[in-house]
Amino acid sequence: MKKIAVLLSAALLALCSCRPSVGHRWTQERAEQWYADHGWVAGCNFMPSNSINQLEMWQAATFDPETLDRELGWAEDLGFNCMRVFLHHVAWEVDREGFKDRMNQYLEISDSHGISTMFVFLDDCWNEACSPGKQPEPAKGEHNSGWLKDPGILYFGPCGSGCEYAEDTTAIVTLLEEYVKDVMTAFKDDDRIFAWDLYNEPGGGQDPHRYYKRSFPLLKSIFSWAREVNPSQPITAGIWHPSLGEMNVWQIENSDIITYHTYEPLESHQHLVDTLKKYQRPMVCTEYMARTQNSTFQSIMPMLKNENVGAINWGFVAGKIQTYFSWETITVPCETEEPELWFHDILRKDGSPYCQEEVECIKIQTGKNEQAL
Numbered sequence: 001m002k003k004i005a006v007l008l009s010a011a012l013l014a015l016c017s018c019r020p021s022v023g024h025r026w027t028q029e030r031a032e033q034w035y036a037d038h039g040w041v042a043g044c045n046f047m048p049s050n051s052i053n054q055l056e057m058w059q060a061a062t063f064d065p066e067t068l069d070r071e072l073g074w075a076e077d078l079g080f081n082c083m084r085v086f087l088h089h090v091a092w093e094v095d096r097e098g099f100k101d102r103m104n105q106y107l108e109i110s111d112s113h114g115i116s117t118m119f120v121f122l123d124d125c126w127n128e129a130c131s132p133g134k135q136p137e138p139a140k141g142e143h144n145s146g147w148l149k150d151p152g153i154l155y156f157g158p159c160g161s162g163c164e165y166a167e168d169t170t171a172i173v174t175l176l177e178e179y180v181k182d183v184m185t186a187f188k189d190d191d192r193i194f195a196w197d198l199y200n201e202p203g204g205g206q207d208p209h210r211y212y213k214r215s216f217p218l219l220k221s222i223f224s225w226a227r228e229v230n231p232s233q234p235i236t237a238g239i240w241h242p243s244l245g246e247m248n249v250w251q252i253e254n255s256d257i258i259t260y261h262t263y264e265p266l267e268s269h270q271h272l273v274d275t276l277k278k279y280q281r282p283m284v285c286t287e288y289m290a291r292t293q294n295s296t297f298q299s300i301m302p303m304l305k306n307e308n309v310g311a312i313n314w315g316f317v318a319g320k321i322q323t324y325f326s327w328e329t330i331t332v333p334c335e336t337e338e339p340e341l342w343f344h345d346i347l348r349k350d351g352s353p354y355c356q357e358e359v360e361c362i363k364i365q366t367g368k369n370e371q372a373l
Contacts, residue, residue, distance in 0.1 A: 024227060026234060026256040028280055034234060035257065035282035041194065041310040042301070042366050043075065043082040043115065045287065049319025049349050052146035053127075054088035056135040056320075060095060063102050068109050071317050074351050076113035078359065079366025082194050083110060084118045084286055084312050088150050089179040094132045100186050107192040116194035118286070118312070119187075121150070121180055122222060124204030124215060128153040141333030143325040143343070149204075151176060156214055169214075173221065180225045188231035195257065197286065198222045199237045202251075203244050216247050223254050238286050252279055261287035265294040266303060273307050284310030291341050292326055297358045301365045311365075315344030318354070 026034075048067045051057040075083065085106070092099040103119075110117055126147035139145035154172045180198075187193055202219045203211035219237060226235045234256035239248040252258055258281045262269050269288070276283055285304055288295050288311070297313070304311040315323045324342040325334050342354050346362075353359040363369040 024230070025254060031234065031256050031281055038116075038194065040305060040308055041082040041116070041284065041312070042305075042362075043080040043084065043312050044316045044346070045312060045314045046072075046075070046083040046085050046316055047319070047321055049317040052135050052138055052320035053130075053148045054086045054150070055091050055130060055132060055148065056146075057086075058088060058091040058099060058102055059132065060098050060102070062135075063105075065105055065109060068106060069112075070351075072110050072113045072115055074347060075115060075316065077368070078346075078362050079368030080362075081114060081366070082116045082118060082310070082312065084120060084197065086120045086123060086200070087183070088130075088148060089121075089176060090130055090132055090150075092179050092183065093175065096182065100183065103183070103187070107187075107190065111192045116192060118195045118197050118284075119183075119193065120197040120200050121183075122176075122198065122202075122218070123148070123150045123200040125149060125201050128156070128158065138320050138322050139333065141325060141329055141335060142322065143327055143329045144321050144323055145330075147321065155218065173218070176218075177221070177225050180222060181229055184226060184229045184231055188229055188233075190233075193233050195234045195236055195259075195284075196226060196231060197236055197238065197259065198226055201240045201261070202237065203241070203247060211244060211247065216250075219247065219251070236284075240287075252276075252281075255281075257282045257284060259284045259286045261285070263288060263290040263293045263295045266299045269295070269300055270303060273303075273309055282310075283307075284312060286310075286312045287314050289313035289315070290326075290343055292343055297361045301361060305365050313344070313346075315346065317347045317351075318342075318345045318349060324354075 048057060048064060048071055050064060050067055051062065056062045107117060126144060126149055128149055129152060130148045136146050151172055155169055184196065199219050199222055202215040223235065236255040236257050236259045237251045238259035238261050239251050240261040258276055258279055260272065260276065260283070262272055262285070273283065288300055289297060301311050318324050323344040324338055326339070326343040345354065346358065347353055
């Protein structure tokens with residue numbers, strides 16, 4: 001999933017910015033005022049350490065307020081004020097009211113720590129199929145072995161050496177529309193929610209045919225559903241890959257605020273930020289920080305703060321998703337209990353830092369060091 005920021009910047013500049021927006025996109029003035037009211041945000045993509053995926057986090061049997069409270073308390077100690085959190089329609093489908101109750105419990109806990117939330121609905125990354133109930137244990141030495149696409153195989157059909165698309169997607173699209181509207185309507189005026197991230201890395205299968213035939217139409221649909229609900233919070237979907245040029249521009253021109261992912265080093269990341277400035281919208285980087293890619297807190301976070309771009313890295317407490325292992329371990333698992341150089345994540349399970357220097361850097365940028373004086 002390498003993000004090539006320079007190529008992405010070039011692709012964006014090459015495409016015409018003349019397509020109509022869906023529904024009622026926020027005006028530039030409204031978006032800027034909203035961001036000014038919130039101030040600079042910093043945080044991470046949050047999955048509690050005892051959950052391997054979205055279902056284990058949100059299902060009634062494994063939803064764990066105690067762990068959430070403890071780990072979000074550690075985030076508060078770092079000065080983080082926003083977490084990006086993935087949902088899953090299957091957890092909602094089997095227990096609709098309970099799911100929303102647990103979302104509210106999560107928001108109560110996060111708000112008690114001064115942390116707002118960016119919820120994510122759909123996702124094109126990782127495992128295609130899922131089932132409710134007990135989730136698998138982590139694969140030894142492997143990065144994010146249990147993470148789930150949503151809707152995955154239910155919409156795209158099975159993908160192995162080639163994609164065999166599901167012939168009739170009417171039922172799953174209808175269900176997804178009901179899911180998105182039900183959840184968003186329940187929380188549309190909840191000021192504990194920072195924003196709605198509608199679709200994580202659409203086209204993540206790296207198959208252009210899949211992207212054009214399925215991901216892009218679904219992306220357009222979920223924006224339309226969200227506009228019908230008309231939440232008080234902004235809606236967005238982050239750009240992430242240069243090969244998806246037309247879709248990247250569509251995402252930018254239909255999002256209330258601009259979000260993006262890049263794990264590139266400082267120079268490339270800065271170039272992408274400079275390119276996106278032309279759209280004159282508040283920006284939040286919703287994925288960065290991969291140490292082996294030279295995307296580090298010490299290099300990237302000060303730049304993002306200086307540019308007033310929100311900074312939400314991937315990974316917090318090392319746990320079942322094992323994202324301290326690199327992407328390469330998906331095909332060649334690591335043979336040691338942990339790598340010498342962690343890929344993502346900040347804290348160990350006991351709350352101690354992987355790298356004290358990083359923690360000090362984070363606290364300086366969030367102002368937590370000043371608050372302690």
